[in-house]
Amino acid sequence: xxxxxxLVVDDEPDLAESTAYFLERAGYAATPPARRPSS
Amino acid sequence: MAQEPFALVITDVRxxxxxxxxxxxxxxxxxxxxxxxxxxxxxxxxxxVSAIKQGAFDYxxxxxxERDLMERVAKAIAHRRMKxxxxxxxxxxxxxxxxxxxxxxxxxxxxxxATIERTARTDASVLLLGESGTGKELLAHHLHxxxxxxGRPFVPVDCASIPSELFESxxxxxxxxxxxxAANHRLGLFQxxxxxxxxxxxxxxxxxxxxxxxxxxxxxxxVRPVGGGEQLPIDVRIVAATNRNLQKEVDEGRxxxxxxxxxxxxxxxxxxxRERREDVDLLAALFVQRFGSPLGIGGLLPEVGAALRAHDxxxxxxxxxxxxxxxxxxxxxxxxxxxxLPPELGAAPGxxxxxxxxxxxxxxxxxxxxxxxxxxxxxxxxxxxxxLKKHRGNVTHCSEEAGMAxxxxxxxxxxxxxxxxxxxx
Numbered sequence: 389x390x391x392x393x394x395l396v397v398d399d400e401p402d403l404a405e406s407t408a409y410f411l412e413r414a415g416y417a418a419t420p421p422a423r424r425p426s427s
Numbered sequence: 428m429a430q431e432p433f434a435l436v437i438t439d440v441r442x443x444x445x446x447x448x449x450x451x452x453x454x455x456x457x458x459x460x461x462x463x464x465x466x467x468x469x470x471x472x473x474x475x476v477s478a479i480k481q482g483a484f485d486y487x488x489x490x491x492x493e494r495d496l497m498e499r500v501a502k503a504i505a506h507r508r509m510k511x512x513x514x515x516x517x518x519x520x521x522x523x524x525x526x527x528x529x530x531x532x533x534x535x536x537x538x539x540x541a542t543i544e545r546t547a548r549t550d551a552s553v554l555l556l557g558e559s560g561t562g563k564e565l566l567a568h569h570l571h572x573x574x575x576x577x578g579r580p581f582v583p584v585d586c587a588s589i590p591s592e593l594f595e596s597x598x599x600x601x602x603x604x605x606x607x608x609a610a611n612h613r614l615g616l617f618q619x620x621x622x623x624x625x626x627x628x629x630x631x632x633x634x635x636x637x638x639x640x641x642x643x644x645x646x647x648x649x650v651r652p653v654g655g656g657e658q659l660p661i662d663v664r665i666v667a668a669t670n671r672n673l674q675k676e677v678d679e680g681r682x683x684x685x686x687x688x689x690x691x692x693x694x695x696x697x698x699x700x701r702e703r704r705e706d707v708d709l710l711a712a713l714f715v716q717r718f719g720s721p722l723g724i725g726g727l728l729p730e731v732g733a734a735l736r737a738h739d740x741x742x743x744x745x746x747x748x749x750x751x752x753x754x755x756x757x758x759x760x761x762x763x764x765x766x767x768l769p770p771e772l773g774a775a776p777g778x779x780x781x782x783x784x785x786x787x788x789x790x791x792x793x794x795x796x797x798x799x800x801x802x803x804x805x806x807x808x809x810x811x812x813x814x815l816k817k818h819r820g821n822v823t824h825c826s827e828e829a830g831m832a833x834x835x836x837x838x839x840x841x842x843x844x845x846x847x848x849x850x851x852x
Contacts, residue, residue: 392504397438397450398466403489407437407466410493411500419433 393417433461434507435500440467440474440486448481455482459578460510462503466491470612472602472652476659479618488603488611495611530710533703539566539695546693547573552645554630554690555668557697559849560745563668564628566697571624576664579623582616586627587848588837591634596653598637599644605654617650617661624664629848630690631671631682642686665690670848700740700747707736710744714751715763722801723760731763734772742849749844753808756801808843811836812850820850 394416398404408418436454440447451463462484467474470488478486484503487495531537546553547570555563564583571581589597596605600615617625627633633641644650645665649658667690676682700707715726727735731754740746750769758767811825818824826836840847 392434392507393432394500395433395436395438397436397442397447399439399442403439403466407496410496414497414500416500416504 391415391417393419395419435462435464435484435503437464437466437500439489440465440478441469448478451478451481451483460507462507464499464503470603472612472655472657472659475612475614476618476621479614480621485614485619486612492610530706530713532709533698533705535698535703536706539697540569542693542695543570544573546570546695550574550664552664552690552692553666554673554692554694555666555697556673556694557668557670558699558741558743559670559846560743561697561699562744563697564626566695567624567626567628567666567668570666571626571664574624574664576623580620581624581626582620583626583628584616585629585846585848587629587632587851591637594634594637595640598641599650599652600655601653602655605652609654612652615650615652617644617663618659620663622662624666627665627667627690630667630669631673631676632848633682635681635683638683638686642683642689645686645689700743704736707740707747708732710747711735711751714748715755718752718755719758719763722755724755724758724763725761727754727763728765730765731768734765734768738772745844745846745849749808749812753805756805804843807839808845811840811843811845815840815845815847815850818850820847822847 394411396404396407396411396418398407404420408420411418436450438447438450442450445453447465447467451465454461454463459482463482465478465483465486466489467486468489470486475486484506485499487499531540543553543566553567553570555566557563567583568581571577584598586594596609596613596615598615598617600618601609601613603609603612644661647658648662649660651658673682673687673691677684677687700710711727711732715724719725735747735750742749750772751763753769754763754767758764810829814825814828815822818828822836822840823833826833829836831839
């Protein structure tokens with residue numbers, strides 16, 4: 389089930405970002421991908 | 428979108444250039460199988476119903492909790508996968524398609540399929556009667572696929588698995604704040620089945636207090652979500668199934684007569700497998716292909732076929748499927764042998780794949796990881812069935828004895844296609 393591609397569409401970048409983050413954390417492939425914190 | 432196969436699109440409803448409803452329509456026009464989950468900061472039931480009617484899987488009010496989002500995402504992806512499986516099933520059931528993989532060679536079952544296909548031309552409620560494992564859900568699905576509602580959802584409901592206090596909310600939905608824990612509006616299964624077919628499996632398990640509410644919904648063709656003030660129109664065909672003698676339940680006051688007659692418009696009796704033994708070979712071949720082919724198993728020895736035909740199959744097709752799946756997991760290519768079958772089917776006790784190869788035997792084919800996975804799967808399946816048999820299908824008691832959470836036990840049952848109702852008396 390995991391690894392499925394999920395497209396996130398939201399005009400509020402922060403909300404799109406957090407949604408993508410939740411999805412990726414659960415193993416889905418979110419588009420656009422959540423930004424990774426720079427090290 | 429055109430180049431990347433998304434299983435799910437999550438979109439806000441209110442956006443400046445193209446709103447979520449327009450995007451939903453565009454997505455569904457391009458690929459009706461893509462699931463769409465709408466997010467809205469302005470939730471109301473009408474918008475939700477409208478979205479579902481236009482093909483959205485569900486909607487979620489913003490701001491949302493991660494758990495609520497992930498629950499809906501998991502359901503949407505599961506729904507998408509179910510549709511994919513259904514497509515494969517339709518292909519297999521289509522006459523003449525996929526190498527003649529029709530599995531109703533017997534006159535008895537062919538007659539049932541013919542009745543199903545005739546009934547599909549109407550919108551009449553259908554009541555399927557038959558023992559557990561005879562293929563009632565498959566037939567309900569075939570009816571849906573053969574009807575004018577085929578492009579709309581087929582929503583199966585296992586009435587035996589819904590706690591009695593949750594029936595109304597599960598089937599009719601609820602509004603935000605309707606009860607403790609109702610943090611958001613939630614659509615019921617009737618609304619999810621809009622335009623399609625709602626399959627009420629194990630109808631005999633329907634709690635008596637809910638029967639009156641269901642009858643009213645069917646008569647008025649509308650439902651009222653829990654905590655909501657308005658009736659929402661529904662357009663759903665009902666197909667119900669039971670392994671109980673419903674007429675007896677009516678006579679003894681455990682099932683409402685008026686609901687029974689409402690659902691019992693076209694009654695179809697599905698014969699048990701022992702009354703259509705001609706189908707055993709066909710079904711066994713289908714299951715060997717499904718479970719054995721990936722492992723290099725291409726068929727079964729003649730004595731295995733004879734043992735399968737001689738058995739009475741109290742668990743019907745589902746039991747046959749499980750036996751073949753287990754035999755494929757334990758057996759070795761190229762053909763299934765008698766000793767790969769469980770003892771009740773005539774296999775002589777002795778060294779088996781469960782106890783490991785006997786001294787001097789060739790080691791089974793496959794990598795260690797593959798063999799280990801097959802053994803674990805066989806052990807899990809056999810353990811679950813033994814526990815369910817012991818506790819007569821009571822999942823709570825089984826999970827307690829297994830030292831597992833009830834939800835984990837149910838998940839394991841789902842993984843192996845095992846249903847508690849098959850073990851109830």
